[in-house]
Structure formats: C-alpha cells, structure tokens
Amino acid sequence: MRLQDQLLFNLRSLSRQRFRTLMQLIAMAIGVFSVVLLTGLGEGGRQFVMAEFSVLGKDILIILPGRKETSGGMPPLTGGTRDITLQDAQALSRLRNVDGIAPLVVGKAEVNFSGRSKESLIIGANPEFFIMRHLRIQQGQGLLQIEIDQARPVCVIGPELKKELFAAQPALGKWLKMAGSRCRIVGILANSGTGLGFDMNNALIIPVASSMQLFDTQGLFRVMIDVHSLAGMNKLSKEVERVMQERHEGELDVTVITPASLLSAFDDILAVLTVAISAIGGISLFVAGVLIMNMTLISVSQRTAEIGLLKALGASSRQVRILFVSEALILCLAGAVLGILSAEVLLWLARQQFSDLLFIAPWWASALALIVALTCGLVFAWLPARRAANLPPVEALR
Amino acid sequence: MIQVNQVNKTFQLGDQPVHALNNIQLKISPGEYLSIMGPSGSGKSTLLNMLGLLDIPDDGEYWLQGCDGLALDTVPMDEEVRARYRRDHIGFVFQSYHLIPRLTAAENIELPLVLAGIPPDERKERLQPIIQRLGLEQRAGHLPNQLSGGQRQRVAIGRATIMRPKLLLADEPTGNLDSHSGAEVIELLEELNNDGITLIIVTHDMDLGDRAKRKIRMVDGEIVLDKSREQEPS
Numbered sequence: 001m002r003l004q005d006q007l008l009f010n011l012r013s014l015s016r017q018r019f020r021t022l023m024q025l026i027a028m029a030i031g032v033f034s035v036v037l038l039t040g041l042g043e044g045g046r047q048f049v050m051a052e053f054s055v056l057g058k059d060i061l062i063i064l065p066g067r068k069e070t071s072g073g074m075p076p077l078t079g080g081t082r083d084i085t086l087q088d089a090q091a092l093s094r095l096r097n098v099d100g101i102a103p104l105v106v107g108k109a110e111v112n113f114s115g116r117s118k119e120s121l122i123i124g125a126n127p128e129f130f131i132m133r134h135l136r137i138q139q140g141q142g143l144l145q146i147e148i149d150q151a152r153p154v155c156v157i158g159p160e161l162k163k164e165l166f167a168a169q170p171a172l173g174k175w176l177k178m179a180g181s182r183c184r185i186v187g188i189l190a191n192s193g194t195g196l197g198f199d200m201n202n203a204l205i206i207p208v209a210s211s212m213q214l215f216d217t218q219g220l221f222r223v224m225i226d227v228h229s230l231a232g233m234n235k236l237s238k239e240v241e242r243v244m245q246e247r248h249e250g251e252l253d254v255t256v257i258t259p260a261s262l263l264s265a266f267d268d269i270l271a272v273l274t275v276a277i278s279a280i281g282g283i284s285l286f287v288a289g290v291l292i293m294n295m296t297l298i299s300v301s302q303r304t305a306e307i308g309l310l311k312a313l314g315a316s317s318r319q320v321r322i323l324f325v326s327e328a329l330i331l332c333l334a335g336a337v338l339g340i341l342s343a344e345v346l347l348w349l350a351r352q353q354f355s356d357l358l359f360i361a362p363w364w365a366s367a368l369a370l371i372v373a374l375t376c377g378l379v380f381a382w383l384p385a386r387r388a389a390n391l392p393p394v395e396a397l398r
Numbered sequence: 399m400i401q402v403n404q405v406n407k408t409f410q411l412g413d414q415p416v417h418a419l420n421n422i423q424l425k426i427s428p429g430e431y432l433s434i435m436g437p438s439g440s441g442k443s444t445l446l447n448m449l450g451l452l453d454i455p456d457d458g459e460y461w462l463q464g465c466d467g468l469a470l471d472t473v474p475m476d477e478e479v480r481a482r483y484r485r486d487h488i489g490f491v492f493q494s495y496h497l498i499p500r501l502t503a504a505e506n507i508e509l510p511l512v513l514a515g516i517p518p519d520e521r522k523e524r525l526q527p528i529i530q531r532l533g534l535e536q537r538a539g540h541l542p543n544q545l546s547g548g549q550r551q552r553v554a555i556g557r558a559t560i561m562r563p564k565l566l567l568a569d570e571p572t573g574n575l576d577s578h579s580g581a582e583v584i585e586l587l588e589e590l591n592n593d594g595i596t597l598i599i600v601t602h603d604m605d606l607g608d609r610a611k612r613k614i615r616m617v618d619g620e621i622v623l624d625k626s627r628e629q630e631p632s
Contacts, residue, residue, distance in 0.1 A: 005512045016500035309496045312452055313510045313557070314485020316478045393484075394452040397496070 001319055010327045017299070021331065024295050028335025028373055029342065031288030035281030035369040036343035040361030042274035044350070047358045049266055060132055061225040061237060062257050063092075063244070082253050083219025084244075086149050086208070091243055092225060097236050100128035100226040103148065105211040111204055112177040113165045120161055121203040122178070124211020132226050133192075135200065140172045140187035143207060151210040156187040160201035176204070181214055233258060278365060285369060288335075289376025293383070300324065300384040307388045308396025317389040324388065328381030329374060336373040340366050399564065399596060400426035400449065401469065405458030407444055407619075418444040419455065420619035428463075428564065431591045432598045433610035441619040443569055446600045450488050450567045451480045462487070463564070485514055489558030489595075491587075493570035495550045497542040497557075503549070504529060504538040507556040514561065528556050532586070548579025555586055559595070566590060568599045572606060584609065 001009075014021045065084050086103060093101040105124030110117050129135075130142045142156055155176065162171050171185050183206055192200045212218065225240070227233055237256045245252045300307070307320055315323075343361060350359045388396070407419035418441040426432060434442045447453040448460065451472060463469040464487060472480060497506045507528060511521045529538050532552045542550055551571060558566060568587060572580030584606060591597040601607050615623035 001513050001515050002517070005515075009512070012500050305496065306498060309498070310513065311481060312450070312484060312490050312496075313513055314481050314483075314561075315513045316481040318478070319513065392453065394447045397452070397492070 001315075001322075006323065006326060007330075009323060010330055013327055014331065020295060020299065024291065024331050025335045025338065027288040027291040028332050028377070029339035031281075031285035032336045032339030032369040032373050033343045034284045035278060035372075036340055036361045036366050037346055038277040038281040039274060039365035040343065040347045040359050041350070042270075042277040043362055044347075044357045044359035046267070046270040046274060047360075048356070049270060050263065059227045059230050059233070060259055061227055061233070061240065062259070062262075063223040063225070063240060064221075064255050064257070065219060065253070067253050067255055082248050082251070083217075084223055084254060085218055085220070086212075088244065088247055089220065089223050090148060091247060092223065092240060095236065095239050095243065097228045097232040098225055099228045100131065102126055102129035102132055102224040102226070103208050103220045104129065104222040104224065105208055105215060105217065106198075106221045107211065107215045109178045109214065111161070111165070113174065116165050118161060118164050121199065122211060122214065123198070123203050123205045124208040124214075125205050126208055128226060129205070129224070132224055133200070135192060136190040137187045138190040140185070142187055143205065144186075146207065149209050150207070151213055152207050153181070153183045153210065154186045154207065155183040156189060156205045157185055158189045158199075158201040158203045159191050160199075161204060162188050164202075178204075179214060181210075183210070233260075278368075281369070282372065285372050286376065288373070289380050293376075293380030297384045300388045304388065304391065304396050307391065308393050308398075311391075311393035312397060320389040321382070321385045324385035325378065325381045328377045328385075332373050332377030336370050339373075340369065399428040399463045399469075400424070401459075401461040402449075403459040403461075405448065405455040405460060407441075407448065407453070407455050417441075417619045419448065422458070422619075422621060424614075424621065424624075426596065426598070428596055429591070429594050430596050430598075431588070431611045432596075432614060433607040433612070434598065434600045434614045434616060435602070435604070435607040436616035440616040442600045442616045444619075445616065446567050446569055446598065449565075449598065450490055451484050452490075485510065486561060487563050487565055489561065489563040489566045491551070491554050491558050491566070491568040491571045493573040495542070495547075495554045495574075497550060497553060499542055502539050502541055503534055503545060503553045506542065506553050507560055509557060510561045524560060528560055532556050546579065547575050548582055551575060551579070551583050552586065555583070555590075559590060563595070565596045565598070568597070570601055571599065572601070572603065580606075 063084065065082070084103075089101055089103040092098065102125055107122050107124075108119060109122050111120045111122075123129075125143065126148060127143050127145050130137075135142075137156070138159065140156075143154065144152070146152060157165075157171070157176075165171070165176070166174070171188060174185050175182050176185060189200060189203075189205075206214070208220075225236070227236055237258065240256050241252060241254070244254045248254075310320055310323075311317075347359045347361060350357070402422055402424040405419055405422040406417070409416045409418050416439075420441075422445065434445060436442045444453060448455055451462075455473060458473065460472045461469045462472050462483065464483070472483065475483070498509070501509065504525060508521055508525055511524065516524075529535055532555065534549065534552060534556070537545060537549055542553070545553065551574075555571075566587070571583055571587065575583060587597055587599070588609070599606065599610065607613060612626045613623070614621055
C-alpha cells in the first residue's frame with residue numbers, strides 16, 4: 001500500500017468518527033499541555049529564585065551566628081550561640097584576601113515624619129554594604145566612611161519609603177524619628193528591587209553602631225566579606241572559621257556560607273521540584289495514553305468486520321497493523337502539537353502578565369512530552385492492532 | 399484449478415464438536431459455475447470460506463492454481479502468503495455487502511487496488527470500465543448508505559472483480575435483496591462467469607441454485623450430491 005493512500009485512508013477514518021477523534025485529540029493535548037505548562041511554570045519560578053540570589057556577587061562570604069549542624073547531640077543548655085560582635089568583624093577584616101567587610105544588623109521599627117509613620121525595615125550597615133549589594137544612590141550620598149563602632153544620626157532611605165513619608169516633597173536633609181532616636185536623611189536609594197528577601201526599596205539604612213544602639217544588641221545579624229579573588233574562597237572560609245573559633249574560646253559557633261553553595265543548594269531543591277511537577281504532568285500524559293488505548297480498543301472491536309474485510313481483500317496482517325497504528329500516531333502527533341502550542345500560548349500570556357517571572361518551558365520538556373505521547377500512542381495502539389490483525393479473517397467477518 | 403482432498407474441519411460448539419467439513423473431496427475446473435446448497439449448518443459456508451482461504455482446514459489438502467498456472471497446496475501456507483493469494487486470485491461477494499461506510503462507491507471498488515499498492519493513474523484506468531459495466535456512473539461518488547441494496551451489491555461485485563481474479567465466491571449474494579435487484583445481481587455474476595471467471599455461489603434459494611451448471615448439495619458436512627447439468631438426462 002502506498003504511503004499517500006495509507007494516510008488518506010487514516011484521515012478518512014479519523015474524520016468519519018469525529019467525536020471519537022476529538023475526544024482522543026483533547027485527551028492527548030491535555031496530557032502534553034500539562035507537562036509543558038507545569039515545567040514552564042516550574043522553570044520560571046526557579047529562574048526567579050536564582051535571579052534573587054545572584055544579586056549577591058559570587059565572591060562574597062556570609063558569616064552568621066550559630067552552627068547549622070545535625071550532629072544529633074543535645075543542644076547546649078547554657079547560653080545558646082555566642083554573638084558575633086563588631087570586634088570579631090574588625091578582626092576578620094584584617095585577614096588577607098579580604099577586600100571589605102560589611103557587618104549587618106537587621107530589625108524593624110516605626111519610622112515617623114511629621115505625623116506620617118511607617119513600619120519599615122532598618123538595616124545597620126557600612127559603606128561596604130552598598131558596594132557588595134550594588135546599591136546605587138539616586139539623590140544625596142551613601143553612608144560616610146566612619147569608624148565602624150561609631151554611631152551617627154544619619155540614614156539612607158529606599159525610594160518607596162521616601163514616597164510613603166514625603167510624597168513628592170524633598171526629603172534630603174530632613175530628620176526622621178524612630179523608636180526614640182533621630183536621624184537625618186543623607187541619601188535616597190535608586191530603585192533596586194528585592195534581593196535575598198530584603199526589600200531595599202522600603203528599607204532605611206543607618207550606620208551599624210547606631211542600629212546596635214537602636215535595637216540594644218551586641219550581636220550582628222550577618223557579616224558579609226568581600227573576597228578579593230574567587231580562588232582564595234575556600235582558604236579564606238577556613239581562615240574565618242579559625243579566627244572565630246580562636247575568638248570564641250575554642251568553640252566554632254558560626255556558620256560560613258558562600259552564595260555559590262547556597263545557590264547550588266537552592267538549585268538542587270528547585271530542580272527536584274521541577275522534576276516533581278513534570279512528573280505530575282507525565283502522569284496526566286500517561287492517563288491520556290491509557291485513554292488512547294481504550295479508544296483504540298473500542299475502535300478495533302467496532303471495526304472488526306472492516307478488519308476481516310481488509311484481510312479478505314488481501315491485506316496482510318502487517319498492513320492492518322500499520323493502518324491502525326498509523327491512525328493512532330497521527331492522532332497523538334496532532335494532539336501533542338496542539339498541547340504544546342496551547343501551553344506556549346499560555347506561558348506567553350503569563351510572561352506578559354508577570355514581567356519579572358520568566359516562564360519558559362525548557363525544550364527538553366516539550367521534546368519529552370512529544371516522545372512520550374508518540375510512544376504511548378504507538379504501544380497502546382500496537383497491542384489492540386496486533387490482536388485485530390491476527391484474527392482469522394473468517395472470525396473477523398462474522 | 400481447484401483440487402480438494404480429504405478435507406476436514408471441526409468446530410467446538412459449546413462442548414459439542416461439530417463436523418463442519420467431513421472428508422470433502424472436490425475438483426473444480428477453470429470457468430465452472432457452481433452452486434452449493436444445503437440446510438443451515440450443513441457446512442456450505444465453511445466450505446466456501448475454506449475455498450476462499452479465509453479459513454484453514456484441520457487436515458487434508460487444498461490445491462489452488464495461481465496466476466503462474468502452478469497449483470500449490472494452500473493448507474501449510476503462511477498467513478501472509480494466503481493474504482496475497484486472496485488479493486490476487488480470489489474475489490468475495492458477501493450477503494451483507496461489507497462495504498466501508500466512509501468510502502464512496504468508487505473508492506470501495508478501488509480498495510483492493512489501493513491495498514495492492516497500485517499507482518493512482520492505473521487505478522483510474524481500471525476503475526472506469528468497471529463502473530460503466532456495473533451501471534454505477536451516476537452513483538460513483540455516493541456513500542454506501544445513499545445506495546440501494548442492489549447498487550451496494552453491485553459495488554461489492556465491482557470490488558471483488560477489479561483485481562481480475564480467477565475465482566469469484568459469493569455467499570448468499572441475493573439474501574438481502576428483493577427479487578428484482580436479486581435477478582440483476584445474478585445476471586451480472588453470470589455475465590462474469592461467461593467471461594471466464596470461476597463462479598461459486600452458496601445459497602438457500604432453490605431457483606438460484608438451479609441456474610448453476612453444477613450443483614452441490616451438502617448435509618452435515620458431507621457432499622451428498624454433485625451433479626452437472628451436462629450429465630443430466632434431458
């Protein structure tokens with residue numbers, strides 16, 4: 001049988017049973033659609049989180065108090081973790097391969113200006129923090145370079161916070177009140193979005209010593225170290241641990257992390273998540289495959305007489321098999337293409353709606369969905385088709 | 399052309415074995431016109447299916463002459479080879495037509511050519527004279543459900559003969575037709591026989607059966623009567 005004749009025969013058969021064809025088409029399209037759409041959404045989420053983290057440069061070490069270890073022992077009964085102090089930070093800044101060091105204190109406080117108030121994020125930092133976080137100033141200046149343990153009543157505020165408190169009024173040089181202390185606005189940040197959960201647009205940045213007075217604490221929330229060269233990263237990380245252990249009477253009670261390790265940990269988690277989401281889509285694809293099998297089974301049993309006739313007219317078993325399998329394959333291919341197209345359209349709409357989320361289905365998801373769809377169609381059509389083709393013609397005709 | 403030796407076929411009907419063909423011995427020459435008659439369950443349809451290679455005997459031999467003139471025993475043949483034999487040498491006409499409903503009359507007639515992989519130009523060439531002969535020029539583009547019973551059976555005959563087989567098998571070809579269209583169909587079949595095709599008809603209809611030049615009567619899977627008109631004292 002010639003290929004064109006065979007395709008024509010298939011198309012006739014598909015267009016004749018419109019309802020059945022439509023149902024199978026929809027089933028397959030939904031299966032493929034869910035795989036492509038879900039992986040696209042998963043990938044978009046992953047890309048978003050990765051972008052959040054990449055706000056930090058790769059050449060930065062972060063030190064936080066406490067040791068995250070699951071050694072299984074009892075937690076210490078006394079004291080808990082020891083604070084990281086400003087003196088610790090100063091000691092770290094004298095290490096080799098350190099370009100700069102940013103001790104951080106983070107808290108929340110109500111900020112007032114002539115009757116208007118806003119609960120806002122207070123970050124105690126130093127000028128190095130601006131460099132490490134790539135913060136830009138739109139008006140005025142950043143924090144001044146002062147001794148790290150000196151408090152000054154100055155602050156830099158985020159653009160959103162400025163808008164909330166001052167609307168269109170000039171803010172530079174004005175005095176803000178917060179929790180019993182005062183500070184003068186010396187600079188306004190340029191719009192920089194969020195990063196690592198800090199909404200810099202709504203933040204208020206003051207010298208770290210001032211923030212320690214404000215929140216009445218000796219301990220730092222984080223210490224960020226700007227590393228001179230990536231090559232020395234691991235060595236420096238060990239050095240930092242050694243220095244901290246020395247200063248904390250032989251006990252290692254800080255955790256040193258690199259954004260790279262953080263990033264890869266998150267990447268792993270999110271990749272697993274994407275795979276899980278794709279698996280959900282895969283299950284729906286499988287269900288679609290089973291549906292195709294059922295439909296083919298029904299179709300084969302409904303058309304047993306036709307199979308008998310084809311065999312009586314001299315069609316070989318192979319020809320009958322090919323006819324039924326190619327019919328299912330055409331259907332699966334059309335369904336899969338329909339599913340991929342509609343998923344892509346939906347992802348495109350999602351991209352229009354959420355411009356900072358990049359929803360793009362990875363090519364392997366579409367390819368995999370297509371392959372699985374065709375394999376399902378092939379296998380699930382092959383079984384009943386083989387059964388039909390092997391029927392003795394006299395029984396099929398009866 | 400056909401030589402059947404000691405052919406047996408047994409069905410299991412419930413737990414009762416039915417001897418549908420019992421030691422059948424039959425010889426048919428090219429161009430013969432044969433009717434097979436007998437009561438229901440006498441094995442006449444089984445015999446026809448066996449002759450048409452739709453069914454396989456349990457034992458015995460069935461020699462069928464191919465287009466190369468060489469007779470071969472078809473019983474041990476592979477199913478694929480039998481399919482090719484059916485395609486090239488045998489035409490079937492069924493009581494219930496067995497047309498494919500989604501194909502037009504012309505396409506139904508053309509189907510064996512399509513299955514045989516014959517290119518469209520040649521198909522058209524062979525199709526045209528057959529449609530004319532069947533008187534279906536006005537109906538060629540119609541679907542089977544738009545045709546009368548007689549027209550449908552004529553389409554089926556067209557389909558059975560388009561491969562120019564040597565053997566034409568008809569199982570109750572007039573069973574679903576009124577007497578007028580039945581007579582038309584029989585005339586058509588007899589015309590084909592006059593052109594040289596071997597025609598075997600299975601029927602209940604005595605009048606129809608009597609028209610054949612050779613009559614076979616079956617009872618309980620055995621041939622009880624086999625007489626040719628030529629042998630009859632007239």
